[in-house]
Amino acid sequence: MDLFVVERYGGDEQESQSDTHNTKTSHLERLLSKIENKKQQAAQLAKDEEERKQRKERKKQKLKTIKHEKPSVDKKKSIKTQRQEKKSKFNKESSLEVGGKFTVLGSDSLGSKKVKVKAQLPYWLANPSVVSVDLKNLTVTVDDIPQLNRDLIEKLKQNGIVNFFPVQHQVIPWLLEAQSKPPQFWPRDICVSAPTGSGKTFAFVLPIIQALRNRLIPHIRALVVLPVQELATQVYKVFLDYIGVTTLKAVCITGKESFQQEQSQLVRYSEADGKFHSCVDIVVTTPGRLVDHLQSTVGFSLCHLKYLVIDEADRVMESMQNDWLYHLDRHISSDNSRRVPPLTIRDISTRHPPPQKLLFSATLSQDPEKLQQLGLFQPRLFTSVINGTTPEESSSSEFIGKFTTPAELTELWVACELAVKPLYLYDLLTEGSWNTVLVFTNTTEGVHRLAILLKHMFKDKKSVSEVSSALQPKQRTKIFECFASGTINVLVCSDALARGIDVPNIDCVISYDAPKFIKNYIHRVGRTGRAGRNGTAITLVENRQMKKFENMLSQAGKQSMVKEKEVDPSKFEAFEDDYKSALTALKTELEREEEVRKQIRKKPKKYLQFKKKNLQSVSKPSATLTNLKTMSKKLKQLAKEKKI
Numbered sequence: 033m034d035l036f037v038v039e040r041y042g043g044d045e046q047e048s049q050s051d052t053h054n055t056k057t058s059h060l061e062r063l064l065s066k067i068e069n070k071k072q073q074a075a076q077l078a079k080d081e082e083e084r085k086q087r088k089e090r091k092k093q094k095l096k097t098i099k100h101e102k103p104s105v106d107k108k109k110s111i112k113t114q115r116q117e118k119k120s121k122f123n124k125e126s127s128l129e130v131g132g133k134f135t136v137l138g139s140d141s142l143g144s145k146k147v148k149v150k151a152q153l154p155y156w157l158a159n160p161s162v163v164s165v166d167l168k169n170l171t172v173t174v175d176d177i178p179q180l181n182r183d184l185i186e187k188l189k190q191n192g193i194v195n196f197f198p199v200q201h202q203v204i205p206w207l208l209e210a211q212s213k214p215p216q217f218w219p220r221d222i223c224v225s226a227p228t229g230s231g232k233t234f235a236f237v238l239p240i241i242q243a244l245r246n247r248l249i250p251h252i253r254a255l256v257v258l259p260v261q262e263l264a265t266q267v268y269k270v271f272l273d274y275i276g277v278t279t280l281k282a283v284c285i286t287g288k289e290s291f292q293q294e295q296s297q298l299v300r301y302s303e304a305d306g307k308f309h310s311c312v313d314i315v316v317t318t319p320g321r322l323v324d325h326l327q328s329t330v331g332f333s334l335c336h337l338k339y340l341v342i343d344e345a346d347r348v349m350e351s352m353q354n355d356w357l358y359h360l361d362r363h364i365s366s367d368n369s370r371r372v373p374p375l376t377i378r379d380i381s382t383r384h385p386p387p388q389k390l391l392f393s394a395t396l397s398q399d400p401e402k403l404q405q406l407g408l409f410q411p412r413l414f415t416s417v418i419n420g421t422t423p424e425e426s427s428s429s430e431f432i433g434k435f436t437t438p439a440e441l442t443e444l445w446v447a448c449e450l451a452v453k454p455l456y457l458y459d460l461l462t463e464g465s466w467n468t469v470l471v472f473t474n475t476t477e478g479v480h481r482l483a484i485l486l487k488h489m490f491k492d493k494k495s496v497s498e499v500s501s502a503l504q505p506k507q508r509t510k511i512f513e514c515f516a517s518g519t520i521n522v523l524v525c526s527d528a529l530a531r532g533i534d535v536p537n538i539d540c541v542i543s544y545d546a547p548k549f550i551k552n553y554i555h556r557v558g559r560t561g562r563a564g565r566n567g568t569a570i571t572l573v574e575n576r577q578m579k580k581f582e583n584m585l586s587q588a589g590k591q592s593m594v595k596e597k598e599v600d601p602s603k604f605e606a607f608e609d610d611y612k613s614a615l616t617a618l619k620t621e622l623e624r625e626e627e628v629r630k631q632i633r634k635k636p637k638k639y640l641q642f643k644k645k646n647l648q649s650v651s652k653p654s655a656t657l658t659n660l661k662t663m664s665k666k667l668k669q670l671a672k673e674k675k676i
């Protein structure tokens with residue numbers, strides 16, 4: 033029976049008796065757990081809501097960055113590479129589609145980085161005739177060019193010239209050969225790029241004199257264009273020296289003399305036939321003055337022109353003063369329709385061949401576009417090379433030998449501090465055993481200041497002078513003469529005089545201010561180590577300029593050729609006192625000069641006009657004190673005489 037016990041409801045009484053206490057507690061527990069559950073659910077909901085909000089915020093933020101911010105470099109790169117990969121995949125597929133042999137045009141270039149195309153030089157620039165830079169081991173004597181006239185050879189010997197320099201023995205026979213051809217064969221134009229002081233002047237002077245020496249009637253047959261007056265005068269002097277053995281006449285028209293005087297030297301009017309006739313055969317000039325005469329001198333005709341020489345060609349082309357080439361070309365072609373080849377036999381016999389263009393420089397432009405402006409006819413290039421490079425070794429995109437310096441030149445650089453830079457210079461000048469030193473600065477004012485400072489530092493030990501564009505041409509010539517004779521030991525000058533000036537026996541060139549451009553560097557250092565003589569060139573480089581200077585040299589392929597020279601600044605203590613007193617003297621001298629200038633400026637308008645007319649250089653900043661004083665005196669005297 034025990035097995036079948038059925039629990040029967042015993043009434044409230046029974047329940048309340050046994051479980052009253054238990055039921056009450058469990059109900060409470062249930063209620064509490066219910067409350068707890070609800071609490072948890074509410075917390076979960078709040079959490080979910082918070083997360084949802086955060087997600088929304090993040091999404092917004094993301095959208096903003098996509099819209100406004102550029103992707104980072106890394107991202108960009110990865111996007112680019114992905115795109116490129118896709119593209120190359122596409123290209124491969126498409127090339128496979130056409131048999132894998134052909135590239136689909138236009139499809140592969142998009143997006144991919146283009147390979148830089150190397151410039152291809154014209155054949156004549158890429159394949160020049162190489163000229164040696166060795167001026168010590170000369171093998172060709174002046175007698176070895178048989179085509180050259182005997183009188184010219186004798187004159188060369190009289191002047192102490194025994195051997196020809198490489199550029200001369202290559203260019204002179206070539207030009208003489210071109211002359212000997214019948215007029216139907218128009219001569220080819222030439223460009224010559226050879227180091228400074230390698231004798232380029234003779235390379236055109238001698239063949240021109242030889243070609244014109246037997247002329248009957250004077251006509252302008254050779255026109256030599258140079259960038260500045262000094263250079264023109266220098267080349268003119270060489271012509272004068274060598275045409276002495278002929279009846280040829282040369283003239284230098286650079287504005288040194290009045291326009292009327294120059295006109296009378298160029299042409300004369302004949303009453304007999306009522307025409308103008310040329311008085312000269314060779315004209316040496318500057319671009320500006322040439323244009324003046326082309327425009328204003330009646331009878332100035334270039335219809336017989338045989339040679340057009342452009343010396344320091346890159347500089348002349350850079351300046352393009354008054355568009356001189358345009359005027360010259362117009363003048364030549366109006367005289368003679370030259371560059372159109374002859375059509376008939378009769379044409380050939382009646383026409384003059386075009387003038388042969390001869391371009392010379394130590395830093396010839398390698399830019400074919402610039403050379404194109406000159407309209408060269410089948411040009412031929414003669415050039416020197418750096419460190420034995422041959423045209424075969426150099427790539428066809430590079431013009432070899434653009435910045436060659438003489439083999440006899442020692443090139444150095446000194447690292448210096450700006451604060452004591454004059455002391456570095458002073459030390460170099462006292463330490464070296466050089467008799468004549470040319471010092472370059474970058475500005476005309478710098479020339480004047482440095483010259484005064486050095487004068488006060490050296491006192492009687494060395495004679496110091498200055499030369500710059502602020503001086504009159506006559507004063508400049510006089511100073512150069514004194515420098516060449518050794519009366520002046522240290523000459524401070526600006527870049528205006530860096531090119532072409534041929535002062536023999538300059539022992540050293542110091543660039544007090546480092547040059548900004550490689551061309552300036554080449555021409556500055558080229559004032560020494562000329563014509564096979566030894567020379568030293570030193571450049572002072574401030575610490576902040578070091579990188580730029582190194583870059584400049586390495587771009588020109590010259591870094592290994594310019595060596596560093598160590599200077600110990602502890603030596604400077606010995607001449608610190610001299611330097612300090614020189615600085616004070618410089619200050620007072622500059623103040624005095626300024627005072628004189630002020631006095632002159634104070635004068636009334638009429639007086640100033642008078643001054644401007646009579647003495648233009650008075651107000652120029654770097655005129656020396658003595659100049660200013662004498663000018664001011666002279667001015668007062670003139671004003672008294674004219675009662676102003």
Ligand SMILES: Nc1ncnc2c1ncn2[C@@H]1O[C@H](COP(=O)(O)OP(=O)(O)OP(=O)(O)O)[C@@H](O)[C@H]1O
Binds near residue numbers: 200394533
């Ligand atoms: N064959 C030679 N033998 C000896 N001296 C020479 C010879 N040829 C030229 N010279 C001298 O060399 C010096 C430099 O000549 P030149 O002025 O012609 O050089 P350059 O190449 O024109 O220089 P730059 O590029 O600086 O103008 C001159 O004083 C000249 O008299």
